[in-house]
Amino acid sequence: MRVATPPSHTKGHPVNRRQCIALAGAAALGRVVPVSAAGPAARYEAALAACTGFNGTVAVGQGARIRFSTAVGFADPQAATPMAVDTRFEAGSVSKxxxxxxxxxxxxxxxxxxxxxxxxxxPDYRADTGGRITLRHLMSHSSGVPNDIVxxxxxxxxxxxxxxxxxxxxxxxxxxxLRFAPGSAWDYSHSNWLIVKAIVERASGKRYRDCVAAWLLEPLQLRxxxxxxxxxSDVPGMAVAYAGLAPPFQRKVTAVPDYLAMAGGFYSxxxxxxxxxxxxxxxxxxGPASRAALVRVIMPDQHYALGGRTRIETIAGKAREAAWEDGANGGFRLVARRVLADGASVVVFNNGSHDHRTLGLLASALMEAAYG
Structure with a gap:
């Protein structure tokens, strides 16, 4: 584990964006790390060092194998609790x-x-719209159900x-x-997921959290x-989220009721x-058909598939299709990327309200470093 003290910063955005942008540009030209002879770990360390002030955890994988992981800063800066590689974070909208x-x-x-x-x-949902909306509509945010919960x-x-x-x-x-005819437009509505959760619990006969545990966590041994x-904060080992990572500390918390668990209740x-x-x-x-459906884009203008995005981006000089996931809740931020063809992946977690553009640049630099 690598632990660093948080640097001085302003307004909750301590990462040096200019350095991150420069790093991403250099990565695209194959010049990520001038010390590449030192090995892959040096490339990842250089990517992190270029984004001064990062506070959180990262992991770089190839398939299920973790090629690099590290923890930087504090899980709770106010209490000076060190960050650990297995520190837990809210996943925000990646929960969808x-x-x-x-x-x-x-x-x-x-x-x-x-x-x-x-x-x-x-059958107890309103009949006029219940006869027009499908699960595909709900999970692609193309249902027209208004975002009344927000x-x-x-x-x-x-x-x-x-x-x-x-x-x-x-x-x-x-x-x-409905705000529009199902399938005709896109509107990011958390209310969709209240309906999906009701359907899942009725069809399975289980609580949603038990479905996640039985079908994902236990078979994959995700502890x-x-x-x-x-x-x-009631979850053991959870990071604490703040609006910024220097005094005066201000907690940035958004409670997630159980009925909204699909919209923002996952942690990892x-x-x-x-x-x-x-x-x-x-x-x-x-199964193969469901794996394909999960990442097949339905709303092209948004790159949106089912519960997440799929994008084609230039990575290491080549156009690659990747699952492209971003999440936020309160002061928590998550950026996750996985190249679909070869399983190269990057995960970045933060608990200090860093903006997603900066974290995305860091994730891109780490992904470039993964291809060497």
């Missing part, structure tokens, strides 16, 4: 990608179908602290009139991942995320 994996497992088992009207699975939380922050049975949450926050509700560590991506995209968790 995890939820899509669970849905596709039920598709493999013949219990759900992506293109059936959801009225088949939730509007409600903005109007009253206490909404997220009130426990609700899943179908009651659906009735309150995911039953509004630092799971579903939380409320504030994640950097090595676990590498193994999870490999187990699902390269392993036997899902």
């Amino acid at each position: 990608w995890i939820a899509a994996m669970v849905v596709l497992k039920l598709v493999d088992d013949g219990k759900l179908a992506l293109d059936e009207p959801i009225a088949r699975y939730l 509007a409600a939380r903005k109007a009253d922050p206490q909404v997220g602290l009130v426990p609700l049975e899943q179908m009651e949450a659906v009735r309150r926050f995911a039953s509004g009139d 630092d991942s799971g579903i939380f509700s409320g504030e994640s 560590s950097a090595p676990d995320m590498v193994r999870l991506m490999d187990g699902v995209l390269g392993g036997g968790i899902l």
Whole structure:
């Protein structure tokens, strides 16, 4: 483990963007690290060093194998708790990608179908829209269901602290009139995932968190991942999120009620995320058709597939198709990338509200370094 004290910074964005951008440009030209003779680890260390002030964990993988991982700074800077490679972080909206994996497992088992009207699975949902919306619409944010849950939380922050049975949450926050015809447009609506969770729990006969544990965590032996509700600080080994990483410390927390678990309730560590991506995209968790469906783009303008994005980017001088996942909740940030053809992957976690562009540049530099 590599531990560093947080540097001075302003407004919660301590990473040196100019250095990150310069590093990414050099990487594209094959000049990532001037000490490449020292071996692969030196290339990854140089990528991190170029982004001064990074506080978090990273892991670089090839398939399920962790090629490089390290921890920098503090899991809780106010308490001076050192960061560790297996420190846990909220995954933010990457939780939606995890939820899509669970849905596709039920598709493999013949219990759900992506293109059936959801009225088949939730006959107590409003009949007019339930007969038009499908799971594929919901998971690609093309359903037209308005984002009423976010509007409600903005109007009253206490909404997220009130426990609700899943179908009651659906009735309150995911039953509004459609904003557009299903499949005709894209709107990033958390309310979609309230409906998906109700369908999964009804079709499986299990709590969603138990589905994640049984179908993903246990077979892949992921010991630092799971579903939380409320504030994640109750999870052992969890990092603490802040608006910035220097005094005066300001916690940046957004509670996640259980009914929103699919939208933002997953947590993990950097090595676990590498193994999870490999187990699902390269392993036997899902059948071939479901693996393909998970990453097949449905809304091209957004690069959006089911619960996440797939992009073709130039990596190490070659156009490569990659799962392209970003997540945030409160002060937590996650950037995860996996090249679909060969399984090269990078995961970056942060608990200090770094902007995603900066973390994306770091992830790109690490991925360039992975190709040497």
